[in-house]
Amino acid sequence: MTRRFDPRRAGGAGYIVAALALVFLSGCAGISPPEPPVTAEPEQGRADSEPTSVASTSTTGPPETGPVSVPEAEPEADSKRVTPSTSAATTAVAPDASTIPTTTEAAAPPEPGDHPATAEPSGTREVLVLDALPHDPAAFTQGLVLHGGVFYESTGRYGASSVRIVDRETGEVLSSVILDDGFFGEGLEVVDGRVVQLTWKEQTAFIWDAATLEPLGTYTYSGEGWGLCAMEDRFVMSDGSSTLTFRDLDSFQVVGTVEVVSSGQPVDKLNELECVGELVYANVWFTDEIVVIAADSGKVVARVDASSLRGELSSIEGIDVLNGIAHDPDRRVFYLTGKLWPEIFEVRIDRAA
Numbered sequence: 001m002t003r004r005f006d007p008r009r010a011g012g013a014g015y016i017v018a019a020l021a022l023v024f025l026s027g028c029a030g031i032s033p034p035e036p037p038v039t040a041e042p043e044q045g046r047a048d049s050e051p052t053s054v055a056s057t058s059t060t061g062p063p064e065t066g067p068v069s070v071p072e073a074e075p076e077a078d079s080k081r082v083t084p085s086t087s088a089a090t091t092a093v094a095p096d097a098s099t100i101p102t103t104t105e106a107a108a109p110p111e112p113g114d115h116p117a118t119a120e121p122s123g124t125r126e127v128l129v130l131d132a133l134p135h136d137p138a139a140f141t142q143g144l145v146l147h148g149g150v151f152y153e154s155t156g157r158y159g160a161s162s163v164r165i166v167d168r169e170t171g172e173v174l175s176s177v178i179l180d181d182g183f184f185g186e187g188l189e190v191v192d193g194r195v196v197q198l199t200w201k202e203q204t205a206f207i208w209d210a211a212t213l214e215p216l217g218t219y220t221y222s223g224e225g226w227g228l229c230a231m232e233d234r235f236v237m238s239d240g241s242s243t244l245t246f247r248d249l250d251s252f253q254v255v256g257t258v259e260v261v262s263s264g265q266p267v268d269k270l271n272e273l274e275c276v277g278e279l280v281y282a283n284v285w286f287t288d289e290i291v292v293i294a295a296d297s298g299k300v301v302a303r304v305d306a307s308s309l310r311g312e313l314s315s316i317e318g319i320d321v322l323n324g325i326a327h328d329p330d331r332r333v334f335y336l337t338g339k340l341w342p343e344i345f346e347v348r349i350d351r352a353a
């Protein structure tokens, strides 16, 4: 089932009233109604994999503001649009602050070869491929997480961005929502029954019902959105720089930042993320490398060389970079894929021999 979600059409007159009320309230609550913010000029550089076209950004952007204009792009006429039965904005404001993110409930125990959080880089790890699973080769993967036995995936590119639920074994897209053309999907995470999906330059995070992908509202933030994962008490977000930003699980407000360093040098272009206990696994954009970061210190405690995966692909025609990390704490395995890759690989990550 594929639907198209246009936040401008998520409700009629009642929605407008609710939105106006929430614009007023958002100054306190930090939540905005599901209208798009200012949309930057689409830059396809990242989609086209031009490393020089992506500027590293600082987390010190302008003050976080609500949306002020509406993109002009029209959705495709033959696509089914989502019409929330209730005000998306109001349903998004009431997560239970006492709940614990489901993705971290079964946090993995230390795995063989895990590193002390304070250690300096202890060498390179390699991936051991256990299985190759089908993956939509048209999916420009920007976020991947395993929850409830299925993948949740965010895909990017203007006009083709989506959030989707994907069968782990078959790769079948079980449910999806296509974002409005003005939004470029980025990292996502599932917390407390909600899927939170970043967008690249649109300063908007969509909130979806994890069971139905019905829209529940949006968060707004400053700067770019690249990767997202959640620990027990906070989101971890990347923006293409060497800084990780920690955000409150309920309000999405910034609660801290850390600079990621390796041997004292900043490590930037941090992209898709996966939280495993107190470690953050991060794709480094435009490389086949994943860095393992101690979240509290920002220190890179290991590097994963995933370059061998390219040799495992059934086809390399048209593929883009490695991007997409999901962890299964029960099986103690990772799932790795890339943009436009025809496979997702089930792997173990071990020290290099």
Ligand SMILES: [Ca+2]
Pocket: 143, 144, 145, 228, 229, 272, 273, 274, 275, 324, 325, 326
């Ligand atoms: Ca992930």
